[in-house]
Amino acid sequence: MCSIYEATGATSGHLSQIRNSSVHHVEKSRLTSKWQATTMCNMDVQRVKDFTKPSYPDRKEFLRNRNLLGAVLLGTGLVTSACNKTETVHRTQGIVAQPARRLSGVILESPQPAKEAPPQPGDKPSR
Amino acid sequence: MDVTLCLTHACNMRCDYCYAGPKFARSMSWDTARRALDFAFAHTAEQAERTQHDPESQLGFFGGEPLLEWNLLKMATEYAVAEAGRIGIRLKRTVTTNMTLLGEEEALWLRENGFHVGLSLDGCAKMHDLVRRTSDGNPSHEICARALDFFRGSDANGEVILVVDPRTVELLAESVAWLIDGNIRRISFSPNFTVAWNPVALAKWKHAYTLIGDLYVGCYRNNRPVNINVFDGKIHARVNNGYRPCDRCGFGENEITVSTTGNFYPCERLVGDDSNAALRIGHVSDGFYSAPRNQFLANRGNVVAECSVCPVRGRCVNWCGCVNYAATGFINRVSGIVCYHERLCIEAADRVGGILFEENIPAFIDTFYLGCHR
Numbered sequence: 001m002c003s004i005y006e007a008t009g010a011t012s013g014h015l016s017q018i019r020n021s022s023v024h025h026v027e028k029s030r031l032t033s034k035w036q037a038t039t040m041c042n043m044d045v046q047r048v049k050d051f052t053k054p055s056y057p058d059r060k061e062f063l064r065n066r067n068l069l070g071a072v073l074l075g076t077g078l079v080t081s082a083c084n085k086t087e088t089v090h091r092t093q094g095i096v097a098q099p100a101r102r103l104s105g106v107i108l109e110s111p112q113p114a115k116e117a118p119p120q121p122g123d124k125p126s127r
Numbered sequence: 128m129d130v131t132l133c134l135t136h137a138c139n140m141r142c143d144y145c146y147a148g149p150k151f152a153r154s155m156s157w158d159t160a161r162r163a164l165d166f167a168f169a170h171t172a173e174q175a176e177r178t179q180h181d182p183e184s185q186l187g188f189f190g191g192e193p194l195l196e197w198n199l200l201k202m203a204t205e206y207a208v209a210e211a212g213r214i215g216i217r218l219k220r221t222v223t224t225n226m227t228l229l230g231e232e233e234a235l236w237l238r239e240n241g242f243h244v245g246l247s248l249d250g251c252a253k254m255h256d257l258v259r260r261t262s263d264g265n266p267s268h269e270i271c272a273r274a275l276d277f278f279r280g281s282d283a284n285g286e287v288i289l290v291v292d293p294r295t296v297e298l299l300a301e302s303v304a305w306l307i308d309g310n311i312r313r314i315s316f317s318p319n320f321t322v323a324w325n326p327v328a329l330a331k332w333k334h335a336y337t338l339i340g341d342l343y344v345g346c347y348r349n350n351r352p353v354n355i356n357v358f359d360g361k362i363h364a365r366v367n368n369g370y371r372p373c374d375r376c377g378f379g380e381n382e383i384t385v386s387t388t389g390n391f392y393p394c395e396r397l398v399g400d401d402s403n404a405a406l407r408i409g410h411v412s413d414g415f416y417s418a419p420r421n422q423f424l425a426n427r428g429n430v431v432a433e434c435s436v437c438p439v440r441g442r443c444v445n446w447c448g449c450v451n452y453a454a455t456g457f458i459n460r461v462s463g464i465v466c467y468h469e470r471l472c473i474e475a476a477d478r479v480g481g482i483l484f485e486e487n488i489p490a491f492i493d494t495f496y497l498g499c500h501r
């Protein structure tokens with residue numbers, strides 16, 4: 001068993017399941033000429049109707065909530081200009097705040113668009 | 128403009144799924160390499176002047192196996208660095224290698240010269256040796272694992288590229304675990320869209336992405352984030368509300384691949400054995416061929432009607448010309464298998480993104496919302 005599975009603890013059952021399930025023999029596929037592939041798969045592009053909205057926000061929403069949260073925390077006195085290095089996690093309006101240590105000094109600033117780092121080779125969408 | 132030099136058609140491996148075409152002994156001459164670089168840099172400088180942007184270019188080496196032409200690779204790099212410096216171009220460097228010729232010396236040289244190294248390695252021995260064999264039919268994992276040690280020891284920049292194939296997909300999760308265990312933090316999947324995927328293989332693919340998603344979450348929880356392209360790309364695309372223009376490749380516009388004989392192609396995946404004239408858009412001696420190039424540029428994108436109403440179209444790479452061509456024969460028609468995979472990645476990425484956001488994992492927030500670790 002790979003130790004990473006043990007470290008995360010989440011998937012060891014899954015892994016042994018997949019290891020023991022080589023019962024489904026995947027036939028050795030032939031390299032086909034380009035055009036045949038889709039036909040052989042008998043797959044069409046699907047009309048996608050039922051995609052659920054991701055449960056994590058886009059950047060705009062995130063920054064908006066973070067600033068709202070900053071205002072709430074300031075109002076309740078949870079965040080002051082003196083950082084108390086507390087690691088308490090706050091929950092407000094369905095979003096989880098950073099610990100105050102991370103927030104102080106950030107939320108007091110006016111909203112800043114997140115910096116875009118230059119794309120790197122590994123960041124390109126999969127081809 | 129980004130330029131990839133296909134240094135040779137020769138390769139000491141015979142991978143089952145290779146899309147680089149038949150293997151034969153034809154390499155690029157120094158003169159062709161030099162002229163290709165001159166062309167790309169002149170184009171880059173002219174473009175920068177026109178758009179008032181800082182000139183940038185990426186030099187890539189591809190093959191066959193480019194390390195078979197190690198001296199040419201070094202010469203071309205030295206020339207490119209000197210020329211780019213003279214013109215004021217910021218130059219990124221990449222090479223994709225099968226690792227069999229990557230020794231300590233090569234790894235150190237690549238690091239010293241600022242290369243991003245694409246290591247073609249299909250994870251653990253069981254998966255890798257099923258499909259990646261040497262030209263005399265022997266397994267190659269042992270050699271590659273040794274090269275991986277040199278790579279790690281050199282501290283070079285790079286990523287492991289795993290081909291996802293129906294023959295090996297059931298070993299994918301195990302392979303990713305093996306890589307993460309070996310402290311590989313950047314992993315890219317390159318699915319083989321040119322073969323038939325039967326329903327059993329598709330189900331295994333889906334299952335594998337669930338398992339790998341769990342690993343991804345575990346790594347973030349342990350504050351040891353791992354980059355996996357199918358998750359990172361889709362989460363970034365969610366956070367940014369779709370792919371941005373800079374996320375897309377240059378496909379013949381800001382990107383060319385030059386074959387050993389000096390022909391220009393829009394992407395390295397289209398070079399093959401360099402015999403398909405319909406895919407060429409220029410030559411080192413003549414520059415761009417306007418008519419075919421303009422046709423390529425005008426036809427980029429995706430014309431499949433179903434996609435126009437798809438709720439995830441902004442996060443789908445249905446516009447990737449080389450993948451579309453490989454799967455359907457048209458650069459602007461996405462195939463069913465790519466559609467399946469895009470939906471699979473988006474669902475898997477949204478599951479892990481939702482968990483990591485809900486748990487407020489700092490590395491996740493920094494990477495995707497604050498841009499610290501991109």
Ligand code: SF4
Pocket residue numbers: 138139140141142144145146147190191192225247
């Ligand atoms: S190492 Fe690369 S070029 Fe060589 S056979 Fe394998 S996939 Fe093709």
Ligand code: SF4
Pocket residue numbers: 045046047048433434437438439440443444445461465466467469470
């Ligand atoms: S997921 Fe499928 S239907 Fe939706 S845009 Fe992509 S290819 Fe088209």
